[in-house]
Amino acid sequence: MKKLMNGADSFVDEMLEGLCAANPELKREGPGGRVVRMMAPQGRKVGIVSGGGSGHLPLFTGYVGRGLLDACAVGDVFAGPSVAACTAAMRAANTGNGVVRLYGNYGGDRMSFDLAGETLAAEGIRATTVLGIDDVASANASEQEKRRGVAGIVFAYKMAGARAAEGADLEEVTRVAAKAVAQTRTIGCALSPCQIPGAALPTFSIGEDEIEMGMGIHGEPGIWRDKLRSADEIADEMVDRLLGDDGFKSTGRLSVMINSLGATPLEELFIVYRRVQHQLQTRGYRIERALVGHWATSMEMAGVSMSLCHLDDELNALLGAPCDCPFWKN
């Protein structure tokens, strides 16, 4: 696959250099510059820190900003952040009121953040953990704790970030983050693969006329693979699978995220959204907010993910609260 880069070893660091150069409100620090934080401190508040592999922008790093994340630990492409980066990101996010670690449920990320948390506990920094587990294709509803975190974690960033900005304490911000995760479900559908810089092959292979329903953001296998279907048929199945899942409290009010996995253009996203809106309204749902665009990608993978966040008055207000980061301004 063709890529605009200078070398696999420098790919992530040069990307971060450019991201911060283009967005001067961000700065890099920590070991190897693998922590991104806001240039200006936000005052004394609960810190929210995330982290994950590169290759998913705007996730994870792109959501550092006012009313969202305070710091992010950045790993190599599709690899978790280092223990040292997680430690530095938590220190950067801490202003004395404690830190919420809010990241996707992946083994490497968990190990790094756990080890970092133990180091900082000895320094007296209080921290809680909330894991993104929104991907319904990665495990059954009865095993939600095994699910991966994908695009839906952005809702938790937004809502927890808004509550932290109000001055809430650590327990309250943690509660909101956990509630947002519990109310959000995501499913993805891939049309073509991506390739990690320096890797031998694309992350998976798929026929020109095939799609895979349920594929993860690193190319993890999905639920089925078959011939390409119409956008409406794909949208219908995704809506059915998300609404048919268990464990959330349905209120009849939703925020819908239609997300490009990288290469799929906005035109196709809006074709999908049009159908999703129709299907949801037909079933009596009210869409409070539509988020259509690139929210969590997988390099140059083509495909779409759909996230539904079931809102109540509290979550809806937090979703609409002010925020300002390179990829989301309210």
Add this chain to the structure above:
Amino acid sequence: MGLNADMVRSAIGKAANTARLIEGELNEADSRLGDGDTGLSLRRLLERLETTVRPDGNDLGEIFQVLAAQSAEATGSSLGTLITIAMLTLARDTRGLSELPWAELGDRLARVRDAMMSRGKAALGDKTIIDIIDSVAREVAGLQSADAIKRAARFAAHLTLDNYRRRPCRVGRARMFADKSIGMDDPGMLALVRLIDGLDEEVKAG
């Protein structure tokens, strides 16, 4: 006789050299079960350790602590973080020692295995690097010479890799398509086998 600081430094150099030689082989193995970048990640990590391990000092605990700190800074991959955990465990267990008697090496490796299982939330039989560590720890337990340990470690590592090839992966991404993983080597297990081979002789590029 036992393991000393010079041997650890030499082993890190050999491991980095092996990692350069097998980068392509590991990437290819990983592309069948994962992202396709295990070789790249391992080579980067071991080159970092190679360049930062101090040329002086005799305290094994201090050397492993430096390696742990460098590893913690350099990598966040699952395999890399398990290596960090191994170094941290060895640092704690060898603090103040200038030599670890060979007969005690198996016991130390067993403690590394236990720490990896606890942190990595993996069990024996899941088809991971931990299964290789387990078999090597048991095979070298009580042996009193470096040559005997190297032979036993190679035997145990290869036997385990061969045995597990026909089993399904039970953790990580590959658990999602466990049946497809039958007949394939776990890239982390393959990496450790090659690194153990490389302690004895130069590994050919795969």
